[in-house]
Amino acid sequence: MRRQAALLLALAAASAPAWAEGPAPAAAPDLAFGAYQRGYYQTAFAEAMKRLDKNSRDAAAMTLVAELQAQGLGVKQNMTEALRWYRLAAAQGDKNSQFALALAKLAGKDGPRDVSGARALLEKAAAQNHAGAWLQLGILALEGNGVAADFAKAAEHFRRAADLADPEAAYSLGLLYREGRGVERDPQQAAAWLKRAAEGGFLAAQVEYGILLFNGDGVPADEAGGARWLIRAANRDNPVAQNRLARLLFFGRGVKQDRVEAAKWNILAAAAGLRDPRLDGESNKLTPDERRKVEAALKIYLGK
Missing domain, CATH: 1.25.40.10 (Tetratricopeptide repeat domain)
Incomplete structure (x- = not known):
């Protein structure tokens, strides 16, 4: 956690x-x-x-x-x-x-x-009321430091930090609600805290909340809304978001199908160590012209 x-x-x-x-x-x-x-x-x-x-x-x-x-x-x-x-x-x-x-x-x-x-x-x-201090106290409670992790105390500390507008704390509290650690498992609460963290700019939360929205986990399913969060995170170089966005683009889920953009994001995710054989297979189906467009899109994204 x-x-x-x-x-x-x-x-x-x-x-x-x-x-x-x-x-x-x-x-x-x-x-x-x-x-x-x-x-x-x-x-x-x-x-x-x-x-x-x-x-x-x-x-x-x-x-x-x-x-x-x-x-x-x-x-x-x-x-x-x-x-x-x-x-x-x-x-x-x-x-x-x-x-x-x-x-x-x-x-x-x-x-x-x-x-x-x-x-x-x-x-x-x-x-x-130092939000970062409450966050770190929550992390120490999870670490245990020679004793059992205290998830309930961690949740309490994360809540105090999140109430002081710390997005990482909101993310951490959302994960505890999702897993039912230290608090009763509650998908709606998990989604609400992850949304707050995503809106606060916390990158990991943008990925998690985008996936929740897409799947309708704790919130009404919204494939287009989930895709928008994944686009934000992908453009911040998160490889998980890049991989998930590539899947959506290849198969036209939540976004208009775009094989060139899909291949671009798949290459970027793979370069970060997240290989996806299924997406590699889709990339191999690209025409020579599409491959040239992928190379051009990569150059633009990387600023080359």
């Missing part, structure tokens, strides 16, 4: 820096965060340091300095210094630094992997 995608710092509202959870702390004017948002990282670092010169307890500025150093944005990457700033900001109660430091502890970037230390930080950040 565990998500395979790497956990990154939470995406913020449009007014906040990309690594922050929620709106940036009040400052007038907030030159440091403004520079960060526009990609002027050296300026962001300089302005954040000016703020710290004026107020050594400015946790938001500490977190910004830490993030810039951790990512090597505008300054030389320095994880040791980044962790120092994260610790200082976390001690001030900054939820973004608490979350970032927890991830560092889980990844073994702050000494040996420290699950208990990470959990304590995540709980502090979650208490401040």
